[in-house]
Amino acid sequence: MAIPRFWREIASRYNLIGTKCGSCGKVDFPPRAVCPDCGRKSIGKMQRVKLTGKGTVVTYTVIHDAPAQFELQKPYVMAIIEMEEGVRLTSQVIDTKPEDVKIGMKVQAAFRKLGQEGEAGVIHYGYKFRPAG
Amino acid sequence: MRGVAVIGVGETEFGELWDRSFRDLGIEAGLKAIQDAKLRSEDIDAVYIGNMSAGKFIDQEHVSALVADYSGLADMHLPTVRVEGGGACGAIALLQARLAIASGMYDIVVVGGAEKMTDVGEVQAAEILSSTADQEWESVFGATFAGLYAMMARRHMYEYGTTREHLASVAVKNHKNGALNPDAQFQKEITIDAVLQSPWVAEPLGLFDCAPLSDGAAAVVLCAAEKAHKFTDTPILFRGSGQASDFLALHDRRDLTTMDATVVAGKRAFDEAKLTPKDVQVAEVHDNFTISEILAIEDLRFVEKGKGGPATLDGVTALNGKISVNTSGGLKARGQPVGATGVAQAVEIVHQLRGEAGKRQVVGARRGLTHTLGGTGATAIVHIFERGD
Structure with missing residues (x-):
């Protein structure tokens, strides 16, 4: 993949930048140009917001059959996390044993390496989640 | 029209x-x-x-x-x-x-x-399948296609008490049907234990919870x-079709244990046909994973929400059960050449409605349904067919 593909998502992957609808106040992540609830009313009113990074595990899985670039990490935990702001996202849960992850568990975003494009390619970074202190 | x-x-x-x-x-x-x-x-x-x-x-x-x-x-x-x-x-x-x-x-x-x-x-094929999920906000973080369905399964277990045995009973039933289909990839019956003991792909889904490549x-x-009638004495008519879409990423959906796209596509198809789920005797639904069939039979209203697992284990969806589901063996046993799926489902329904399905014939089948998914449910499409003679 070309470098710009990772570079242009940096704001959201590094700093959890989403959007808040100026019409209904709903938060989306990643940023959206149109609010799924308000439609046309929201166009031009989507303000950038930074998520707090605090959330709760809604569901999770332990991945054993992994894509090539995640081969060294398996088994690893993927979860859908509901953020304090109400929006949900998909991420890894780290710094804990897979068997200790539970639905309802409180987690906190952390900045981590996500992957690498081959031996000499670009390294890309973003959020993973760890148990909240 | x-x-x-x-x-x-x-x-x-x-x-x-x-x-x-x-x-x-x-x-x-x-x-x-x-x-x-x-x-x-x-x-x-x-x-x-x-x-x-x-x-x-x-x-x-x-x-x-x-x-x-x-x-x-x-x-x-x-x-x-x-x-x-x-x-x-x-x-x-x-x-x-x-x-x-x-x-x-x-x-x-x-x-x-x-x-x-x-x-x-195989690894590359799994990655290609994952490309129907959200590459930028799911796959890049390590979510696999099986992993996303596994998260639906986990949540279904949490909310409705569905068990791994319930999930396994889908695979067992579809292998049993596949054993009667000469075109199926797997023409061999399997046991619940074999499913439970198959290696993990993405917990709680094992290898035998997944349709093959x-x-x-x-x-x-x-x-x-x-x-x-110039060509055949038993034309099989389209009675209704419904197609629907939803958020591309699983995490954005309203409910992780209901595919709204299936609900809406099903409603549109049944509305056009002026029929209800009770009027259908045979259905081919998208069982790319065992959990998918459980969600499908619930969301198409063949069984009550949350009861898809016990219903399958009890034989409600078995061949010549209350509603025969995936008589071809489904994606699980017939096989899953992705582009062929929706058409192969229609082929099976036509064989059933013509009464030429051999050992897997559903007795008295007059109306049949196909249900097909794109991605993790961002697209769903339902067709209802009826014997037209």
Whole structure:
């Protein structure tokens, strides 16, 4: 993949930048140009917001059959996390044993390496989640 | 809108078919369907192909013209269309062809679906399947296609008490049906224990909770209903079709244990048909994972929400149960050449409604349904068919 593909998502992957609808106040992540609830009313009113990074595990899985670039990490935990702001996202849960992850568990975003494009390619970074202190 | 009927069907065997190419498969299915309909090639007005990812699997795009060409139709200069919609592409191709005939533009359209998945390695094939999920906000973080369905399964267990045995009973039933289907990839029965002991893919899904990678193709011939009797005594009519979409990423959906796209597509199809789920005797639903069939039979209202697991274990969806589901073996046992799926499902329903399904025949089947998913449920499409004699 070309470098710009990772570079242009940096704001959201590094700093959890989403959007808040100026019409209904709903938060989306990643940023959206149109609010799924308000439609046309929201166009031009989507303000950038930074998520707090605090959330709760809604569901999770332990991945054993992994894509090539995640081969060294398996088994690893993927979860859908509901953020304090109400929006949900998909991420890894780290710094804990897979068997200790539970639905309802409180987690906190952390900045981590996500992957690498081959031996000499670009390294890309973003959020993973760890148990909240 | 004109009525539309299926007048011919054909499919290849499904499996790891090392000696067969994409074009071999597409052509075999197409020619079988044309032969079944007793068509002459000059009767055909257009060719529609459902194909998910020939570009990634075999490095070949423009497969609509390719299949028409190698089917001996190049000289006729027919319009050809390739449809993509993740795993739903074959079912969408069927709907588009139905619309083209209903509009009066065409009288007869051949609809094919094909995928050649084993020319790439297993890891690469799994990554290609994942590309129907959200690459930027799911896959890049390590979420696999199986992993996303596993998260639906985990949540279904949490909310409704579904167990791994419930999930396994889907695979056991579909292998039992597949054992009666000479075209199926797996014609061997399995036990609940075998499913439970299969290696993890993404917890709580094991290897036997997952449909395989497959090569294969299927085709049907659609015809304006008013002309169908020229070709067959048992035309199978489209009674209703519904297609729906949803958020691309699983995490954005309203409910992780209900596929709203399936609910809406089903409602649209049943509304058009003026029928209810009780009026259908046989259904082919999208069981790319065991949890998918449980969600499908709930969201199509064949069983109560949350009861899909116990219902399957109790035989409600078994062959000649209350509603026979995936008599072909489904994606799990018949196989899952992605682009072929929606069309192969229609082929099975036609065999059932014609009464020619042999050992897996559903007694008294008069109406049947197909349900096909794209991605993790961002697309769903339902067709309802009825015997038209």
